Amino acid sequence: MRPEELPLSAAQREMWFAQQLDPGNPVFTMADCLELTGPLDHERLRAAWQRVQNRTEALRVRFVERDGQPVQLVEPPHERPLPVLDLTGEPDPLAAAEAFLDADRQLPSTLGPDAFAATLLLIGPELAWLHVKANHILVDGFSRSLVYARLAAEYDLPDAEPAADPTLAELLAEEDDYLASPAHQRDRAYWAEQLADGIEPTVLSGHLGAPARSTLRSTGLIPPDTVTRLQDAAWAERVTWQTLLIGATAGCLAQLAGTDRVVLTLPVAARTTPLAQSVPGMRANFLPLPVAAHPALGRDGLLTQVAATLRGTLRHQRHRHDAIRRDLGLTGDAGRSFGPTVNVLQTGGEFALGDCRARVRNLSTGPVPDLQILFLDSGEEGCELRIDGDADRYPQERLDLFRDALLGYLAEFATVPTELPVGRIAALPPAEREHVLAGGNGYGQQPEVFTDVLPRIRELALARPGATAVQDDAGRLDYAELVARASALSRRLVAAGAGPDRLVAVAAAPGTGFVTAVLGVLGAGAAWLPLDV
Missing domain, CATH: 3.40.50.980 (Rossmann fold)
Incomplete structure (x- = not known):
């Protein structure tokens, strides 16, 4: 069979052109480590993984150019054995496994047949890691959950009839239908009205730099008692848990940046139909979320505003961020991000392969244009706060300072009276805050003047x-x-x-x-x- 040739989706074209500017940049690779604990049938897993690839067209795509335009070729199902690396004989198998992950993370990204790959690492009795990586042009975060659900189904029911899954061609056709529909015109009009006065991207580093080639990470934990108080506060304000975390983050950023208006970047799935929600592929969108965080505003007023803005954004989430940026005239590095990306995930990701438990540990989410703030539910342990930053813009100590500031702000945000002005919630102790706003740690600085x-x-x-x-x-x-x-x-x-x-x-x-x-x-x-x- 010959490969099926398809055009790229709008999201894929954005990723394609970004990678043409910086070929091989490792940050374009998304990676997960599936930590497998318990009895695992290795041969059954390898067979299930092969069937997942056969079912999932996005995992069999490679990219070429036709008359100067990129196209994707969907290869027919073919044998792709899952490599196995046995580390059980190493003096420290866990250290050897981590070293493998670190080394692999530095490899150049590719748009060829190896844009998707996986390796099974054997570490010890009833302990193995499945390392999965994919170029972001193939899949997004939503797709990865679909792929892992398919893996669990194929492992548990190996003799089931193959599912008749929707295809990438159907996903692309749906996108074309949307672009020609009144819904697209309504979405475009919404964003034109919302951003009629323009926006100033929120950048917390005075150094613009080149596109990121590596990221640094700072992690912390919101303890269970604070999580409970934050959830109680969300209930009292009649907003969702996600809305509260996004609103509190906006309030903290406003203090650190020395402004009363911040713009966040909100990742959305841009999948509003059953078809789109069932086909792995690259569809993710990243939209601006302007928040007026005036210090005199009460917690209730801040959260009410954020909730309303979120509702509008989600209703009109299919309009592409590149089109919005062009309409706003945003160019250069500042235009690559509207502001810090904030995402709230209900679960870190766990599923079962028979009697074996699989826990998803994310290693890389793909490109981080500036700063990414992620909240991950960690069950009884609390809520994990993860901050990723462009290594050229944010040294580790700055990320750690921001982590501490946000954790402290959230703890206070959970307990203050609803009408208390958010400007009186301290993101940092007074001495540190004055130092930050003075620019000593880079926060509060305006981006450097554009350089020719x-x-x-x-x-x-x-x-x-x-x-x-x-x-x-x-x-x-x-x-x-x-x-x-x-x-x-x-x-x-x-x-x-x-x-x-x-x-x-x-x-x-x-x-x-x-x-x-x-x-x-x-x-x-x-x-x-x-x-x-």
Whole structure:
């Protein structure tokens, strides 16, 4: 059978173009470790995993270009054995397993046949880890839960008739129908009205930097008694647990940033139909959530506002964030994120494979443009707070400080009177808060003034001279080569009379020559005008 060729979804195209700008960046890989405790039939697991891949088209996709446009090829079901790594003979099997996960996390992401992969690590009697990784262009967080549900079903009922699952083609057709529907026009009109006055992305670091190539993580625990008080507060305010956590996070961020208006990024599944909720694939969307957190506002007023904004966002969640950013005129690094991402998950993820318990431990959620705040229900232990940050923007001590500030804020938020102004809830002790707002730890700083593209390219050439800067069918240029060629062209253009207030026409097909020409013209101080070749 020949592979089925399909276009990319809107979410996939966003991921595709992001990866063309930084090929191989490991942050595009999502990864989980399924910790398997109890009696496990290894052969039965391997057979179940093969059937999951046969059922799930998104796990059999590779990407190619056709006439300069990306397409996805869905390979027919084929044998893909689950590799097994036996670490039981190691002096410290757990340490060896963690070392494997750490090393694998650093491997370049790929858009080829290995964009999805898994390895079974044998650690000890009745203890194994299933390491699962996928390029974010294949699946989103919602999809992973579908895949693990399929794994449990295939393991428990190996002789059941194969399910007739909906296909990726049906998922794409549904998206096309939505884009041509009145519902899409209503969603677009909603966002245009909501953001008519524009928004200023909330960035808690004064350093913009290049797209993240690694992330750091800080974790903490909201103790069970505080969780109970927060849930009681949510009930008293007539809002959901998720709404309360998002509202409290907004209040804390407003203090740390020294502002009374913050913008959060809200991840949504963008799956509002039974079909979309049954097909693994990349559909996730990331929408702006503006919150007015004026210090005089009471807890009740803050949460009522957040609840109303959340309802509107969820009703109109299918309109893509890239379209919203374009309409707002957001460009550059600040435009890649509306603000810190906040997500509340009811469970860390557990399921059964027969008598074996599988606990999902997330290793990577994919790209973190700036800052990601995740709340994970940990059952009787409380609620885990996880903060991931771009390593170039947030050193570990800053993430730890923010973790401590948010944990302290939540503890107070749970107990204050409903009408108490949120400005009187202390995110940090007074001395530390003054230091933070003064910029000593980076919070409260405005993003650095936009830097021209040329200095940014030159900074990258100094930092990563051998990294791929631009690539086409004819070859590639690293940053050092690109800067050298562009500088040579700038000198020739200046000698020919180019300079400020002069226009230089550029006639070139997209590729290394085009990018070199644009940078060369800018380096000469002139403006460039693209001609349609």
